[in-house]
Amino acid sequence: MKTRKIIAxxxxxxxxxxxxxxxxxSRAPFALPAYAADAEEDGRIWTGDDGVSYMCYSDxxxxxxxxxxxxxIVISTAxxxxxxxxDCTAFSFADGMANVxxxxxxxxxDPAAFIDCDELEDIWFEGTIEEWNSIPGHPxxxxxxxxxxxxxxxxxxxxxxxMNVRFENIAGDCVxxxxxxxxxxxxxxxxxxxxxxxxxxxxxxVPADPGEGQYTISHDAAENYCxxxxxxxxISFCEGQTRYSKTxxxxxxxxxxxxxxxxxxxxxxxxxxxxxxxxxENITLGGTDNGVMSYELLxxxxxxxxxxxxxNKPGRFELIVNxxxxxxxxxxxxxxxxxxxxxxxxxxxxxxLVEAPDTELTVGQTTSMEVWGxxxxxxxxxxxxxxxxxxxxxxxxxxxxxxxWTVNGEYTTYRLIAKQPCxxxxxxxxxxxxxxxxxxxxxxxxxxxEEPNDExxxxxxxxxxxxxxxTELVIGEKTVMTVRSGRYKPYVKVYNxxxxxxxxxxxxxxxxxxxxxxxxxxxxxxxxxxxTCRAEVVFYIDMSDNYDDTGIVxxxxxxxxxxxxxxxxxxxxxxxxxxxxxxxxxYGSGIAPTVKVYGRADxxxxxxxxxxxxxxxxxxxxxLVTYRVTPKKKCRASVYFSQSGKGSAADFTIYEGAPIxxxxxxxxxxxxEDKKGDANTDGKVNVADSVKVLQFISNQEKYPMTEKQRILxxxxxxxxxxxxxxxxxxxxxxxxx
Numbered sequence: 192m193k194t195r196k197i198i199a200x201x202x203x204x205x206x207x208x209x210x211x212x213x214x215x216x217s218r219a220p221f222a223l224p225a226y227a228a229d230a231e232e233d234g235r236i237w238t239g240d241d242g243v244s245y246m247c248y249s250d251x252x253x254x255x256x257x258x259x260x261x262x263x264i265v266i267s268t269a270x271x272x273x274x275x276x277x278d279c280t281a282f283s284f285a286d287g288m289a290n291v292x293x294x295x296x297x298x299x300x301d302p303a304a305f306i307d308c309d310e311l312e313d314i315w316f317e318g319t320i321e322e323w324n325s326i327p328g329h330p331x332x333x334x335x336x337x338x339x340x341x342x343x344x345x346x347x348x349x350x351x352x353x354m355n356v357r358f359e360n361i362a363g364d365c366v367x368x369x370x371x372x373x374x375x376x377x378x379x380x381x382x383x384x385x386x387x388x389x390x391x392x393x394x395x396x397v398p399a400d401p402g403e404g405q406y407t408i409s410h411d412a413a414e415n416y417c418x419x420x421x422x423x424x425x426i427s428f429c430e431g432q433t434r435y436s437k438t439x440x441x442x443x444x445x446x447x448x449x450x451x452x453x454x455x456x457x458x459x460x461x462x463x464x465x466x467x468x469x470x471x472e473n474i475t476l477g478g479t480d481n482g483v484m485s486y487e488l489l490x491x492x493x494x495x496x497x498x499x500x501x502x503n504k505p506g507r508f509e510l511i512v513n514x515x516x517x518x519x520x521x522x523x524x525x526x527x528x529x530x531x532x533x534x535x536x537x538x539x540x541x542x543x544l545v546e547a548p549d550t551e552l553t554v555g556q557t558t559s560m561e562v563w564g565x566x567x568x569x570x571x572x573x574x575x576x577x578x579x580x581x582x583x584x585x586x587x588x589x590x591x592x593x594x595x596w597t598v599n600g601e602y603t604t605y606r607l608i609a610k611q612p613c614x615x616x617x618x619x620x621x622x623x624x625x626x627x628x629x630x631x632x633x634x635x636x637x638x639x640x641e642e643p644n645d646e647x648x649x650x651x652x653x654x655x656x657x658x659x660x661x662t663e664l665v666i667g668e669k670t671v672m673t674v675r676s677g678r679y680k681p682y683v684k685v686y687n688x689x690x691x692x693x694x695x696x697x698x699x700x701x702x703x704x705x706x707x708x709x710x711x712x713x714x715x716x717x718x719x720x721x722x723t724c725r726a727e728v729v730f731y732i733d734m735s736d737n738y739d740d741t742g743i744v745x746x747x748x749x750x751x752x753x754x755x756x757x758x759x760x761x762x763x764x765x766x767x768x769x770x771x772x773x774x775x776x777x778y779g780s781g782i783a784p785t786v787k788v789y790g791r792a793d794x795x796x797x798x799x800x801x802x803x804x805x806x807x808x809x810x811x812x813x814x815l816v817t818y819r820v821t822p823k824k825k826c827r828a829s830v831y832f833s834q835s836g837k838g839s840a841a842d843f844t845i846y847e848g849a850p851i852x853x854x855x856x857x858x859x860x861x862x863x864e865d866k867k868g869d870a871n872t873d874g875k876v877n878v879a880d881s882v883k884v885l886q887f888i889s890n891q892e893k894y895p896m897t898e899k900q901r902i903l904x905x906x907x908x909x910x911x912x913x914x915x916x917x918x919x920x921x922x923x924x925x926x927x928x
Contacts (some may be wrong), residue, residue: 243267257285279889351396355436461530471514483508533777552609555713567619609636664720704795720747757838870904884917
């Protein structure tokens with residue numbers, strides 16, 4: 192092992208991400224060499240004298256497996272080819288590996304390459320820190336391991352310290368999507384590392400320098416979250432320090448502004464927190480010191496401050512807000528409710544009633560109301576005794592059931608179903624503010640009339656339809672019907688033109704019916720048109736075999752409600768093997784499919800003669816056309832349908848070999864002459880099969896197996912493909928078993 196000299200020097204930072212990478216930007220990214228694309232070329236397995244296996248291509252190689260290799264590993268070349276990449280779990284099965292040396296020719300390392308390398312102590316990268324930083328994916332480096340890179344001028348190894356930066360919410364879970372920057376605070380300050388926070392800790396490698404505040408962590412979390420630390424965090428390292436960890440805690444509850452508070456009172460429940468954003472300069476807070484509420488500064492800048500308010504115990508609290516741009520102090524009243532008591536709706540606030548419901552209802556009748564105001568929760572209060580003035584909350588919908596029907600931005604429509612005689616009203620509140628509305632109406636629910644109005648119903652033996660559905664539908668359209676059905680249940684029959692018979696639509700392939708609300712007397716059903724047909728909704732009794740065929744007849748036309756020309760109605764399977772077919776249904780009988788075949792980049796050519804993918808029409812149903820797609824050659828292609836610039840496309844990936852498991856083709860099975868352990872089905876059982884298993888375990892999408900290959904790979908006596916199967920294959924190859 193060479194002697195490595197550790198130098199503490201100020202230079203560019205390198206970013207690596209734990210377990211799975213965040214996106215990052217290097218100050219000086221390197222251009223990757225124009226090696227042959229692995230997806231376009233079949234590789235071959237080559238194993239060196241040290242036991243490390245490589246996948247070799249025409250002009251480069253990748254580290255494939257170190258299974259069974261003991262001790263330190265030095266990667267150099269593979270059968271004379273430069274090594275440019277390290278595959279996933281390449282070192283996972285190495286035994287006792289404390290050191291690994293990686294050449295500068297490596298430009299790609301899988302993020303999971305060092306997973307489970309618990310004994311790893313040092314990673315010696317023969318390129319510079321900037322070259323390491325240019326590696327896409329930024330592989331996970333174990334906590335016990337140190338990274339060493341070459342100095343660009345001296346060529347000697349430099350060992351940086353590691354800075355772990357983690358963004359998490361108050362529950363301890365990682366927060367994604369925050370742009371973060373580490374800046375080098377020198378006279379010629381520059382951004383040393385820049386990334387978007389992912390699901391894991393970002394490990395940033397920087398040279399140790401004891402200069403005070405040499406590095407600064409900045410982020411934009413304050414735009415979307417309230418942060419429990421300063422927006423910029425200065426970092427300095429001491430001599431001998433090797434690790435620095437910083438957790439930036441955020442609260443991604445909705446931030447409340449002063450404009451959303453009410454002077455006369457804001458309700459909050461005991462134990463709840465509120466994040467309050469106050470605009471202004473030099474803000475100070477005060478309040479009654481009664482222990483009801485407490486507050487703490489989370490973050491502050493020149494224009495605003497974020498405070499966290501906590502409700503400690505029931506009572507009344509007055510918050511006093513002062514700032515330079517306020518002529519006088521603002522006093523805000525908070526009412527802290529007991530933990531066991533929900534906020535009561537006692538006054539008008541930020542929500543607004545847009546459309547009032549019907550106020551005179553009979554049992555079983557429905558009505559709707561529309562409310563403006565995002566985040567408000569409805570509560571129904573009822574009075575079932577006319578002689579009493581007491582209102583009680585109808586928590587279970589025993590008297591008036593209320594359900595959210597539609598949402599359009601801040602407009603919400605609710606559906607109310609009268610279930611028992613009562614007087615009722617609806618209030619809305621915002622849980623952390625207590626703001627609510629009390630509509631200026633009272634709903635009265637009466638017993639239903641003994642005889643329904645003959646003009647409004649359709650008689651069906653044993654069932655009465657109070658709300659008749661639309662009977663002329665188009666595909667995708669929905670309608671509702673309300674039925675007093677008792678024990679009667681619905682089913683759908685479809686007329687078969689070929690046989691002249693009505694057939695039961697057991698799976699809802701033509702018309703789907705589903706109960707959306709129900710009580711002891713009435714049930715409301717939703718009907719959805721699925722395919723062109725003539726259908727009939729019939730009601731029957733569970734306890735009887737006597738079906739009554741007098742029902743409601745639906746005519747479903749073939750023009751889809753929501754489709755435009757070129758839309759793919761039924762999507763195909765997009766990963767296929769050569770010769771394996773799939774089907775797709777497209778709306779638009781007047782357009783023809785076009786096939787594009789892509790090269791290594793995003794350039795493409797038109798497959799006019801169908802040399803790569805054959806697309807043929809197999810059926811039509813009005814404007815719905817079904818095609819069969821059959822690949823002929825390995826390729827990456829797109830089949831699209833467009834007219835006047837509008838349409839859609841399906842992107843296909845075609846593989847060589849057997850059909851992909853789970854497709855619409857018959858699954859491949861293992862024949863008697865096939866060899867157990869032959870994971871790549873080449874007729875032999877050797878180390879290549881073990882590697883095939885390990886690849887499949889690590890990334891099934893990148894390294895898929897056919898059904899036959901899965902059957903032959905599962906040989907360790909334990910159901911399912913695992914590392915035990917790879918070990919068993921190795922033993923077969925070594926002659927141990």
